[in-house]
Amino acid sequence: MARGFWSGAIRFGLVNIPVSLRPASESVDLDFDLVDMRDFAPVGYRKVNKATGREVPKDKIVKTFKVDEGQAVVVTDEDFARARPEDSHAFVIDAFVEAAEIRPLFFDTPYLLEPQGKDAHAYLLLRETLEKTGKAAIAKGVLRTRERLAAVYPDGDFLVLNTLRFVHELRKRELPPILEKAPKLAAAELKMAEQLIGQMDKGWEPASYHDEYHEQLLAYIQKKAKAGEARKIYAPEEVAGTAETPSGDLMSLLKASVKAGGPAKHRSKTG
Numbered sequence: 138m139a140r141g142f143w144s145g146a147i148r149f150g151l152v153n154i155p156v157s158l159r160p161a162s163e164s165v166d167l168d169f170d171l172v173d174m175r176d177f178a179p180v181g182y183r184k185v186n187k188a189t190g191r192e193v194p195k196d197k198i199v200k201t202f203k204v205d206e207g208q209a210v211v212v213t214d215e216d217f218a219r220a221r222p223e224d225s226h227a228f229v230i231d232a233f234v235e236a237a238e239i240r241p242l243f244f245d246t247p248y249l250l251e252p253q254g255k256d257a258h259a260y261l262l263l264r265e266t267l268e269k270t271g272k273a274a275i276a277k278g279v280l281r282t283r284e285r286l287a288a289v290y291p292d293g294d295f296l297v298l299n300t301l302r303f304v305h306e307l308r309k310r311e312l313p314p315i316l317e318k319a320p321k322l323a324a325a326e327l328k329m330a331e332q333l334i335g336q337m338d339k340g341w342e343p344a345s346y347h348d349e350y351h352e353q354l355l356a357y358i359q360k361k362a363k364a365g366e367a368r369k370i371y372a373p374e375e376v377a378g379t380a381e382t383p384s385g386d387l388m389s390l391l392k393a394s395v396k397a398g399g400p401a402k403h404r405s406k407t408g
Contacts, residue, residue, distance in 0.1 A: 170209070174199045177209070228278030228287055228298065236273040236290050243301045250289070250296040259387055264291045275301075 171180040174197050178188035186193050201209035252260040267274065267290055274289040276298075286301040 170201050170203070171198050172201050172209070173197055174211070177201070228276040228289070230274045230276045230289070232275045233267075233270075233272045234275055236267075236271055236288075239273060239288055239301070242307065244288070245300040245302050247297050247299040250298050260296065262387065263289075264294075264296050267291045267296075 172178060173180055173186045173188075173193045176186070176188060178186045180186060180193050180198055184193050184195070184198065185191065200212045202212050203209045250260075263274070266272075272290075276287050276289055277284060278287065279285070280300065286303055288299050288301055289296055290299070291297070
């Protein structure tokens with residue numbers, strides 16, 4: 138079980154509940170090591186062979202993955218390419234589910250989906266259909282070199298893609314002894330707690346909350362920038378757009394998809 142990294146409390150009214158925080162999920166990314174291909178000695182951050190202390194030429198550095206204690210396999214660019222889905226520039230919808238069925242624990246990172254191209258007809262159709270049905274689209278695609286599961290759902294005028302954690306990324310839960318030995322709650326306690334929650338119920342207004350630490354730190358940074366301490370930063374290149382479905386073909390494509398019984402299965406390249 139992962140150790141708690143923060144200890145404190147949840148407090149509402151005069152009620153104080155001591156708690157600790159520990160990760161509910163974990164990264165399961167494959168861990169690769171850089172080694173000198175000539176003798177498999179580890180290569181550090183400064184590209185130096187840790188066995189000889191000499192600098193390693195770039196073309197002699199390879200990635201390896203440990204398969205057993207003391208043994209590793211070289212992983213090439215071709216290996217990464219074979220494992221990638223054929224369409225690495227699309228999130229392919231596999232199913233539609235009730236949005237309320239997705240437990241918050243599975244949500245990872247939200248991304249705003251903005252329509253590209255010259256016609257937003259298909260974008261609007263998906264957004265309004267999901268909004269009307271209360272569904273979320275479950276899709277898979279490659280994001281930043283790894284395959285991700287995601288939920289696509291409407292949020293205002295936009296669609297949002299929220300990456301989801303796979304089941305194996307959630308840590309196994311073990312009930313702590315303090316919960317196992319906890320006495321049964323009294324009806325009067327529950328009633329009083331419900332009354333307190335009712336008094337504090339104000340509705341969700343996200344704009345009324347501010348990250349004061351963030352605002353103060355940003356003000357300090359801006360002050361330094363005005364003092365001439367800012368430097369030019371790297372600007373990433375724009376990603377090329379992908380082809381869109383013409384609105385004139387939308388109905389025929391929808392009919393064909395319904396007739397086929399769902400999405401075509403996209404398989405990974407096997408070589």
